Amino acid sequence: MPKIRLEKLVKRYGSLQVIHEIDLETDNNEFTVLVGPSGCGKSTTLRMIAGLETVSDGEIYIDDRPVSRLEPKERDIAMVFQDYALYPHMNVARNMSFALRLEKRPRKEIAQKVGEVAEMLGLEKFLDRKPAELSGGQRQRVAMGRALTRDASTFLFDEPLSNLDAKLRGQMRAELALMSQQVKKSMIYVTHDQVEAMTLGQRIVVMQDGHIRQQGTAEELFKRPNSRFVAGFIGSPPMNFLDGSLVQEGDSTRVIGDGFNLPLPPELAARANAHGSQDVVLGMRPSDLLPVGKHKDDALDLYVLVSEYIGAQSVLLTECGPNKISVEMKSSAPVALGETLKFAPAPDGMHLFDRETELAI
Amino acid sequence: MSRRLTPYLFMAPAVLVLGVALLYPIGYMIYASFLDWNPSQRIGQAEFVGLRNYTWLWSDGAFRESLAVTLKFAFFVVSLEMIIGVGLALLLDRNIRGMTALRTIFILPMMIAPIVVGLVWRYMYHPTVGIFNKTLNALGLESVPWLSDSFWALTSIIIADIWQWTPFIFILSLAALQSLPRSALEAARIDGASGWDQIWHIKLPLMMPVLIVTCLLRLIDAFKVLEVVLVMTNGGPGLSTEIMALRISRTASEFRELGVAAAMSNYLLIFLMVLTVIMFTYTKLSEARTARLRQAAEEG
Numbered sequence: 001m002p003k004i005r006l007e008k009l010v011k012r013y014g015s016l017q018v019i020h021e022i023d024l025e026t027d028n029n030e031f032t033v034l035v036g037p038s039g040c041g042k043s044t045t046l047r048m049i050a051g052l053e054t055v056s057d058g059e060i061y062i063d064d065r066p067v068s069r070l071e072p073k074e075r076d077i078a079m080v081f082q083d084y085a086l087y088p089h090m091n092v093a094r095n096m097s098f099a100l101r102l103e104k105r106p107r108k109e110i111a112q113k114v115g116e117v118a119e120m121l122g123l124e125k126f127l128d129r130k131p132a133e134l135s136g137g138q139r140q141r142v143a144m145g146r147a148l149t150r151d152a153s154t155f156l157f158d159e160p161l162s163n164l165d166a167k168l169r170g171q172m173r174a175e176l177a178l179m180s181q182q183v184k185k186s187m188i189y190v191t192h193d194q195v196e197a198m199t200l201g202q203r204i205v206v207m208q209d210g211h212i213r214q215q216g217t218a219e220e221l222f223k224r225p226n227s228r229f230v231a232g233f234i235g236s237p238p239m240n241f242l243d244g245s246l247v248q249e250g251d252s253t254r255v256i257g258d259g260f261n262l263p264l265p266p267e268l269a270a271r272a273n274a275h276g277s278q279d280v281v282l283g284m285r286p287s288d289l290l291p292v293g294k295h296k297d298d299a300l301d302l303y304v305l306v307s308e309y310i311g312a313q314s315v316l317l318t319e320c321g322p323n324k325i326s327v328e329m330k331s332s333a334p335v336a337l338g339e340t341l342k343f344a345p346a347p348d349g350m351h352l353f354d355r356e357t358e359l360a361i
Numbered sequence: 362m363s364r365r366l367t368p369y370l371f372m373a374p375a376v377l378v379l380g381v382a383l384l385y386p387i388g389y390m391i392y393a394s395f396l397d398w399n400p401s402q403r404i405g406q407a408e409f410v411g412l413r414n415y416t417w418l419w420s421d422g423a424f425r426e427s428l429a430v431t432l433k434f435a436f437f438v439v440s441l442e443m444i445i446g447v448g449l450a451l452l453l454d455r456n457i458r459g460m461t462a463l464r465t466i467f468i469l470p471m472m473i474a475p476i477v478v479g480l481v482w483r484y485m486y487h488p489t490v491g492i493f494n495k496t497l498n499a500l501g502l503e504s505v506p507w508l509s510d511s512f513w514a515l516t517s518i519i520i521a522d523i524w525q526w527t528p529f530i531f532i533l534s535l536a537a538l539q540s541l542p543r544s545a546l547e548a549a550r551i552d553g554a555s556g557w558d559q560i561w562h563i564k565l566p567l568m569m570p571v572l573i574v575t576c577l578l579r580l581i582d583a584f585k586v587l588e589v590v591l592v593m594t595n596g597g598p599g600l601s602t603e604i605m606a607l608r609i610s611r612t613a614s615e616f617r618e619l620g621v622a623a624a625m626s627n628y629l630l631i632f633l634m635v636l637t638v639i640m641f642t643y644t645k646l647s648e649a650r651t652a653r654l655r656q657a658a659e660e661g
C-alpha cells in the first residue's frame with residue numbers, strides 16, 4: 001500500500017493552472033524529495049498534501065484514505081517550514097509541545113516527549129528560550145523538534161535549509177539524513193537544491209512547470225535522465241549540450257555537429273536508429289569527458305579558456321567550435337590555459353535528446 | 362573640539378524650540394497649581410499656597426465624584442471598544458469582495474469632529490423626536506430617559522463614544538492581524554489548532570504589543586474626553602456625567618479657581634504618565650533581554 005498517493009492532482013488559481021494532473025506514489029517510511037526550479041509547483045504540491053492549499057481537482061490519499069477535504073490536523077502530518085514558523089511568543093518547550101497541549105495529553109507525557117526530542121536535537125539548554133533568542137541553526141532544530149514531538153506518520157519539509165548559511169546547511173543536511181534514518185517516518189521534502197535532493201532522497205521527483213518530469217533514485221536520475229531538462233537540472237557542474245545530427249557511416253552511427261564528430265556506442269546507436277528524427281542534442285557530463293592521447297581519433301579538441309580550481313577536482317571551461325564545454329578533471333593533471341586538449345566521452349557518458357521534444361532517445 | 366560640537370550646534374535650534382514649546386506650558390501649569398489664583402489677577406499677584414490645592418481636592422466631594430465618573434467611563438469605553446474592535450477585526454480579517462468598502466465605512470465615525478458626534482447623538486437621544494425613543498414607541502415600548510436619568514446619561518455617552526472610537530481599535534487590530542507571520546498560523550493549523558485555538562493561542566498573544574499601545578492611547582483619550590459630554594449632557598443630570606475634563610474647565614471658568622484646576626490637571630497628567638512609563642519600561646526590558654540572549658546564541 002503506498003503511503004501517499006497523488007491522483008491527477010490539479011491546482012488552479014483562477015484561470016491559471018499551476019499543477020497539471022500529477023500522479024505520484026510514495027512508499028512507507030520513504031524519504032521523497034520534490035525538486036525543481038522555483039515556480040515548478042513543488043511547494044504548492046506539498047502545501048496541498050499538508051492541507052494548507054485547497055485541491056482544485058484530483059485526490060490525495062494518505063494510507064489509502066482520501067484526505068483532500070480534510071483539515072490539516074486530520075491528515076496525520078507534521079511540517080517544517082522554510083522560515084521555521086515558530087510561535088514567537090512561546091519558549092522552545094512550549095513551541096515543541098503546542099500540538100500535544102492542544103490534544104490535552106497528560107503533562108507528564110508531554111514533558112517526557114519534549115525532553116526526549118530536545119535531547120536528540122541538543123536543545124535541552126534552550127527549552128525556556130524564545131525563538132528570537134536563538135540562532136538560525138537552533139531555530140531550525142526547534143522547528144524539526146516541533147514536528148518530531150508529534151507522532152505523525154508523515155513529515156513534510158518545505159525548503160527547511162534554505163535560510164541557513166552554506167556551512168550550517170551542510171551540517172543540518174547531514175543531521176537530517178541521520179534523523180530520517182532514526183525516526184523511520186515517511187518524509188516529503190521540497191527543495192530547489194539538487195545536491196540536497198541527491199544526498200537526502202530515496203525517491204527524487206523532478207518537477208517543472210507543474211509537471212513531474214521524472215522520478216527515481218539519485219543514480220537513476222543522474223545516469224538515465226529522461227529529458228534534457230532533467231539531465232541539465234541534476235548534476236553539478238551541469239551537463240554539456242551540443243546540437244548535432246545523426247549520420248550513418250558504414251556500420252557505425254555518428255553524431256556530427258559544429259566542431260565534433262563522434263561515434264555512438266552500439267546500444268545508443270540502436271536506439272538512435274530506431275528513433276525517427278536526425279536532429280538531436282548530444283549531452284555529456286563534465287565528469288564523463290576523459291582526457292585521451294594526442295593522436296586518438298574520435299575525440300573532441302577542446303581549447304582551454306578557464307580553469308576553476310575546486311580542490312581535488314578542477315573544472316575546465318573550454319571551447320569546441322562555437323560551443324562552450326565544461327570538463328571535470330583531476331587538479332593534478334597539467335593543464336595550461338590556451339592549450340588545446342583531446343577528450344573522449346566515457347562509454348556510457350553520451351546522452352541523446354530529440355531536439356524537438358527534448359526527450360531522451 | 363569644533364567637530365564634536367558641530368552636531369549639537371545643528372540640533373540646538375530644534376531642541377530649543379521643542380523644549381520651550383513643550384516644557385513652558387507644562388511648567389506654567391505646575392507652577393499655577395501651587396497658587397490661589399483667580400483669573401482677574403495677574404499670575405504675579407496670586408498667593409502661593411504650596412500643596413494646598415492638591416490636598417483640598419480630596420476633601421471636595423464633586424472632585425471625587427468626577428474622578429469616579431471618569432474612571433467608570435474610561436473603564437467601560439476602553440474595555441468595550443477593545444472587545445468589539447478586536448472582535449470585529451478577527452471576524453473581518455479575510456479577503457472577501459467588498460471588504461475594502463466595508464472597512465472604509467467602518468472608520469467613518471472616527472473622522473467626525475467629536476462636537477458634531479455629540480450633537481448628532483443628542484438629537485438621536487431626544488426624549489420625543491429622537492430616533493431611539495420613536496423606534497421604541499413604534500414597537501409599543503416605553504421611552505427611555507436617555508439623557509435625563511443619571512444611569513442612562515452616562516450609559517448614553519458611553520454608547521456614543523463606543524460608536525466613535527471602536528473603529529480606531531478595529532483598524533489598528535486589523536493592521537496587526539494582517540502583519541502576523543502567516544506561516545506561524547499555518548504551523549498552528551498543522552499542529553491541530555482550531556479557529557478558536559488560533560485566536561486564543563497565536564493571534565491574540567502576537568497582537569498583544571499593538572493591543573497594549575492601542576489600549577493605552579484610548580485610555581489617555583478617554584480620561585481627557587470633553588466635547589461629547591459637554592454637548593450631550595454638560596455633566597448632568599446632577600454630577601452624574603461630570604467627567605474630569607469638564608470639572609477642570611468648570612473649575613477654571615465658572616468657579617474661577619485656576620490653581621485648583623491646574624492641580625486637577627496635574628493629577629490627571631501624573632496618572633497617565635505613570636501608566637505610560639510602566640508600559641514603556643516593560644517593553645524596553647523585554648526587548649533588551651531578547652537582544653542579549655539572541656546575541657549570545659549567535660556567538661555561541
